[in-house]
Amino acid sequence: MANLQPNSGDPKVTYEYRRKKHAEEMRMQVITFTMMIFFTVIAFAAVGAGFSKWFIVPFVLLLAIVQVIFQLYYFMHMSHKGHAEAQLFMYSGVLVGFLTVLTFVTIIWW
Amino acid sequence: MAAEQKFTPQTWPESPEQATLEGKNKFLGFWFFLGGETVLFASLFATYLALKDSVPSDTHAKAADLFELPLVFLMTMLLLTSSLTSVFAMYHMKNYNFKKMQQWLFITVALGLAFLGCEIYEFNHYYHEYEHKFTSSAFGSAFYTLVGFHGGHVVFGLSWIIALMIRNAKRGLDLYNAPKFYLASLYWHFIDVVWVFIFTVVYLMGMVG
Amino acid sequence: MSTIAHTQKRGFAGTVWDYLTTVDHKKIAILYLLAGGFFFLVGGIEAMMIRIQLAVPNNDFVSAGLFNEIITMHGTTMIFLAAMPLLFAFMNAVMPLQIGARDVAFPFINALGFWLFFFGGLFLNLSWFLGGAPDAGWTSYASLSLASEGHGIDFYALGLQISGFGTLMGGINFLVTIINMRAPGMTYMRMPLFTWTTFVASALILFAFPPLTVGLFMLIFDRMFGSGFFDVAMGGNTIIWEHFFWIFGHPEVYILVLPAFGIFSEIFPTFARKRLFGYSSMVFATVLIGFLGFMVWAHHMFTTGLGPIANAIFAVATMAIAVPTGIKIFNWIMTIWGGSIQFTVPMLYAVAFIPSFVMGGVTGVMQAAAPADYQFHDTYFIVAHFHYVIVGGIVLGLLGGAHFYWPLMFGTMLSEKLGKITFVLFLVGFHLTFFIQHFLGLMGMPRRVWTFLPGQGLDAGNLISSIGAAFMAVGIIIMLVNVVITQKKNIQVGRDPWKDGRTLEWSIPSPAPFYNFKQLPLVRGLDPFWIEKMEGKTEMTPAEPIGDIHMPNNSFTPFVISLGLFIAAFGAMYQADEGKGWAIPVLIIGMIVTFGAMLYRSIKDDHGYHIHKEDLLDDAGKGGTH
Numbered sequence: 001m002a003n004l005q006p007n008s009g010d011p012k013v014t015y016e017y018r019r020k021k022h023a024e025e026m027r028m029q030v031i032t033f034t035m036m037i038f039f040t041v042i043a044f045a046a047v048g049a050g051f052s053k054w055f056i057v058p059f060v061l062l063l064a065i066v067q068v069i070f071q072l073y074y075f076m077h078m079s080h081k082g083h084a085e086a087q088l089f090m091y092s093g094v095l096v097g098f099l100t101v102l103t104f105v106t107i108i109w110w
Numbered sequence: 111m112a113a114e115q116k117f118t119p120q121t122w123p124e125s126p127e128q129a130t131l132e133g134k135n136k137f138l139g140f141w142f143f144l145g146g147e148t149v150l151f152a153s154l155f156a157t158y159l160a161l162k163d164s165v166p167s168d169t170h171a172k173a174a175d176l177f178e179l180p181l182v183f184l185m186t187m188l189l190l191t192s193s194l195t196s197v198f199a200m201y202h203m204k205n206y207n208f209k210k211m212q213q214w215l216f217i218t219v220a221l222g223l224a225f226l227g228c229e230i231y232e233f234n235h236y237y238h239e240y241e242h243k244f245t246s247s248a249f250g251s252a253f254y255t256l257v258g259f260h261g262g263h264v265v266f267g268l269s270w271i272i273a274l275m276i277r278n279a280k281r282g283l284d285l286y287n288a289p290k291f292y293l294a295s296l297y298w299h300f301i302d303v304v305w306v307f308i309f310t311v312v313y314l315m316g317m318v319g
Numbered sequence: 320m321s322t323i324a325h326t327q328k329r330g331f332a333g334t335v336w337d338y339l340t341t342v343d344h345k346k347i348a349i350l351y352l353l354a355g356g357f358f359f360l361v362g363g364i365e366a367m368m369i370r371i372q373l374a375v376p377n378n379d380f381v382s383a384g385l386f387n388e389i390i391t392m393h394g395t396t397m398i399f400l401a402a403m404p405l406l407f408a409f410m411n412a413v414m415p416l417q418i419g420a421r422d423v424a425f426p427f428i429n430a431l432g433f434w435l436f437f438f439g440g441l442f443l444n445l446s447w448f449l450g451g452a453p454d455a456g457w458t459s460y461a462s463l464s465l466a467s468e469g470h471g472i473d474f475y476a477l478g479l480q481i482s483g484f485g486t487l488m489g490g491i492n493f494l495v496t497i498i499n500m501r502a503p504g505m506t507y508m509r510m511p512l513f514t515w516t517t518f519v520a521s522a523l524i525l526f527a528f529p530p531l532t533v534g535l536f537m538l539i540f541d542r543m544f545g546s547g548f549f550d551v552a553m554g555g556n557t558i559i560w561e562h563f564f565w566i567f568g569h570p571e572v573y574i575l576v577l578p579a580f581g582i583f584s585e586i587f588p589t590f591a592r593k594r595l596f597g598y599s600s601m602v603f604a605t606v607l608i609g610f611l612g613f614m615v616w617a618h619h620m621f622t623t624g625l626g627p628i629a630n631a632i633f634a635v636a637t638m639a640i641a642v643p644t645g646i647k648i649f650n651w652i653m654t655i656w657g658g659s660i661q662f663t664v665p666m667l668y669a670v671a672f673i674p675s676f677v678m679g680g681v682t683g684v685m686q687a688a689a690p691a692d693y694q695f696h697d698t699y700f701i702v703a704h705f706h707y708v709i710v711g712g713i714v715l716g717l718l719g720g721a722h723f724y725w726p727l728m729f730g731t732m733l734s735e736k737l738g739k740i741t742f743v744l745f746l747v748g749f750h751l752t753f754f755i756q757h758f759l760g761l762m763g764m765p766r767r768v769w770t771f772l773p774g775q776g777l778d779a780g781n782l783i784s785s786i787g788a789a790f791m792a793v794g795i796i797i798m799l800v801n802v803v804i805t806q807k808k809n810i811q812v813g814r815d816p817w818k819d820g821r822t823l824e825w826s827i828p829s830p831a832p833f834y835n836f837k838q839l840p841l842v843r844g845l846d847p848f849w850i851e852k853m854e855g856k857t858e859m860t861p862a863e864p865i866g867d868i869h870m871p872n873n874s875f876t877p878f879v880i881s882l883g884l885f886i887a888a889f890g891a892m893y894q895a896d897e898g899k900g901w902a903i904p905v906l907i908i909g910m911i912v913t914f915g916a917m918l919y920r921s922i923k924d925d926h927g928y929h930i931h932k933e934d935l936l937d938d939a940g941k942g943g944t945h
Contacts, residue, residue, distance in 0.1 A: 053319060075194075086142075104157065138424075139492070252548065
C-alpha cells in the first residue's frame with residue numbers, strides 16, 4: 001500500500017528511468033548553483049568597484065530576486081508538480097511582506 | 111506497519127516525502143509555515159530599513175563604517191555551498207542511498223557551523239571595535255535582531271539536522287523519517303533564501319550608503 | 320483488548336489526565352470552549368466594572384490607574400483569550416466533521432496550540448496578582464507602553480507572544496486539514512461555508528500573526544533587554560509598533576468575524592430549510608474580504624499623520640470592503656426569503672445579527688472617510704462602532720453557534736426557553752449599551768477616560784449604557800444556568816437533533832465517536848446530508864468498506880512544551896530587575912524544558928495505533944458514547 005507506482009509496468013525499467021531523471025535534475029541543480037555563485041560574485045564586484053548608488057541598489061536587488069527564484073524553484077523543488085498550494089501561500093506571504101516593507105520605507109518618516 | 115516497511119532502491123517510491131498521508135500533511139504544513147516565516151522576515155527587514163543608520167549621535171558607527179566585503183563574501187559562499195550539499199543529500203535520499211545522504215548532510219552541517227563561527231566573530235568584532243551594540247542604538251537593535259534571527263534559524267536548523275542524523279544513523283531510511291529529512295532540507299534552503307536578502311539589503315546596500 | 324472498550328469508563332483523575340493528554344480535536348474543542356468561556360466571563364466582569372465606574376459622573380468606584388488596567392485587560396482578554404479560542408472551539412468541533420475527516424492533519428500540534436494559548440492567557444492574567452495588570456490599552460502603543468511602570472506590559476507582551484504561537488499552529492493545522500483530509504467527493508466548491516471561513520481565517524492567521532510576533536519581540540526587547548526600537552532617544556521610532564500592531568490587528572478583525580459569518584451561513588439554511596443563496600458568491604466574498612483585510616490597516620492610523628496620499632489609498636480600500644460584506648448580507652436575506660422558517664434560538668441570533676452588524680458596518684464606512692475620522696478618532700463613537708461589529712457580529716455568532724452546536728459537542732440540547740430569555744436580554748442590553756455611545760462620542764466624550772464631569776450632557780447617556788450592560792450580564796448568567804441544568808439533566812438527543820441538518824457533521828451520532836466516521840462518506844454535492852435525505856435515505860452512502868482506522872496516540876508533551884515557555888517567560892520578565900539573580904536560571908530552565916520536550920517528541924517514534932475492523936463492527940449500534 002505504501003508504494004504506489006502508477007507508471008510501473010516493469011519495475012526495473014521504471015527504476016532506471018527514475019535514476020536517470022534524478023541524475024538529470026542534479027545536473028540542472030549544479031548549473032543553478034553555478035549561476036547563483038556567478039550572480040553573487042557580480043553583486044559583490046559591483047559594490048567593490050564603487051559604481052553609483054543608483055545603479056547598485058536596483059542591480060543587486062534584481063540579482064537577489066533572481067537568485068531566490070532559482071533557490072525556490074530548483075533547490076526547493078517548487079517547479080515540481082503538487083506545489084500549487086505551496087506556491088499560493090508563498091506568494092501570499094511575499095505579497096504581505098512586500099506591503100510591509102513598502103510601508104516601512106515610505107510612510108515612516110518621523 | 112507501512113511507515114516502517116523496509117525498502118530497496120527499486121521499491122523506494124518516487125516522492126518518499128509525500129508517500130504517506132502524514133508525509134503529505136507535513137509537507138504542506140511546512141510550506142505554509144515557510145509562508146508565515148516569509149512575512150516574519152519581511153517584517154524584520156522592514157524594521158531594519160526604517161531604522162538603518164538611525165543612531166542617537168554621530169559618534170556611533172553607521173552601516174557604511176561597519177561592514178567589510180571579504181567576510182560577508184566568505185559567509186555567503188559557505189551558506190550557498192551548504193545549500194547545494196543539502197540538495198545532494200536529498201538526491202541520495204530519493205535514490206535510497208542512506209550512507210551518501212548522511213555524508214552530504216554532514217558536510218552541510220560543517221559548512222553551517224563555519225558560517226556560524228564567522229557570524230560570531232563578526233558580531234564580536236562590531237561589538238568591541240565599533241561599540242556597535244544591541245543596546246547602543248535603534249540601528250544596532252534592528253541590525254542584531256534581523257541578522258540574529260537568521261543566525262538563530264541557522265542554529266535551529268543545524269540542531270534539527272544533527273538530531274535527525276543521530277537518531278536515524280542505525281535505522282536507515284523509511285517512509286516515517288524521509289519527510290523529516292526532506293523538511294529539514296527545505297528549512298535549510300529557506301535559511302539560504304533569507305541570507306540572500308540579508309547580504310543584499312543589509313551588507314551590499316549598506317556599503318553604498 | 321478492544322481499543323474502543325478501554326476508552327469508555329474512567330474516574331475523575333482519569334478524565335483529567337485524558338484531557339491533559341488528548342489529541343482528539345473534539346476534546347480539544349471542549350478545552351477551548353471551557354478556557355475561552357472562562358476568559359469570556361473574566362472579560363465580562365471587567366466590562367461590568369468599567370460600566371459601573373462610568374454609570375455616574377465623578378465616580379470613584381475604581382481608581383484611575385486601576386481603570387486603565389481594567390480597560391486594557393478587557394480588550395486584550397476579549398479578543399485574544401475569549402473570542403479567538405471560542406471560535407477555535409467551534410472550528411475544532413465542527414470543521415473536521417463537516418469535511419468528512421477522521422481527524423485533523425496535525426493532532427499533536429492541535430493540542431500544542433491549545434496549551435500554548437492556555438498558558439499564555441494564564442500568564443497574562445496572573446499580572447493581576449503579581450504587581451498590576453498592563454495599562455496601556457489593548458493596542459499598547461509603544462510611547463505609552465514603554466513608559467508604563469511595573470511589569471504589566473511585560474505580562475502583556477510575553478503572554479500574547481506565547482498564546483500567539485499557539486494560534487499560528489492552530490491556523491496551519493486547519494489549513495492542511497481542509498486541503499488534505501476532505502472526504503471523497505468533497506470538492507472545494509462543495510465545502511460548507513463554515514469550513515470555507517475557517518480556511519480563509521486560518522490563512523489570515525498565518526500571515527497576520529508574524530507581524531505581531533515581530534512587534535511583540537521588539538516590545539519585549541525594548542522593555543526587558545535594553546534595545547531601542549521604539550525609543551526616540553536611541554534613534555528608534557514609535558510608529559513602527561503602531562504599524563505592526565495594525566498590520567496584525569486589522570486582519571485579526573476578519574479572523575474573528577469570518578468564522579462568525581460561517582456559523583450564520585450554516586444556521587440560516589438549516590432553519591429556513593433552503594440551501595444557502597448564492598453559495599459561490601459567498602465563497603468569493605469570503606476570499607475577497609480576506610484579501611482586502613490586509614490592505615486597510617492604516618485606517619486605524621489616519622490621525623497619525625501618514626499624509627494625504629496614504630490616507631486616501633487606505634480610505635478607498637476600506638470602503639471597498641463594504642462591497643463583499645454587502646454581498647453576504649443580501650445572500651443571507653435571500654436565503655431566508657420564502658423559506659419555511661423555524662425561529663429556534665440559533666435562528667433568532669442569526670436574524671438579530673443582520674441589522675446589528677449592518678449598523679456596525681455603516682459606522683465603519685463613515686470612519687473610512689479620513690477627514691471625518693479626525694472627528695471620530697478616540698471618541699466613544701469608535702467604541703460604539705467596534706462593539707457593534709464585535710458583539711453584533713462575533714458574540715452573537717458565538718452565542719448562536721453555542722446553541723446550534725451544543726448537541727454536536729455534548730449530545731444534549733440547551734433549553735430553548737431559557738435560551739430565548741437570554742437572547743432577548745442580551746440583544747436589548749447590547750443595543751441599550753452601545754447605541755447611545757454613538758451619540759456620546761459625537762458629543763465629544765473621549766474613549767478610555769476614567770470619569771467625566773456632571774452637567775455636560777453625558778450623564779443620562781452613560782447611565783443608559785450601564786443599565787444595558789447589566790441586561791447583558793443577566794442574559795449571560797441565565798445562559799450559564801441553562802448550561803448547568805442541561806448538563807445535569809443530561810438528556811442525550813442523538814443524531815441530527817435539529818432534524819434539518821444539511822451537512823456531514825449531522826449525519827453521524829452526536830457526540831461523534833472518537834474516530835468520527837466509521838466509513839468515510841461519499842459526498843455527492845453541496846449539503847451532502849440533505850441530498851441523501853431528499854432521496855429518502857437516513858444515512859450517508861459510504862465511500863469505502865469498513866476497515867482498520869489509524870488513530871494518533873495521546874501525548875503529554877504539548878503540555879510540557881507550553882509549560883516550559885510559561886516558566887521561561889517569568890525568567891525573561893524578572894531578569895530586567897535589580898537583584899533578581901534567580902531569573903536568568905529560570906529563563907534557561909524553561910527553555911530547556913521546552914526544547915527538551917520538542918527533542919523528545921522529535922526522536923521518539925509515535926506511529927499511533929489502529930482500531931481494528933472487528934471492534935468497529937462490535938461498536939455498531941452503540942452510537943458514539945464513550
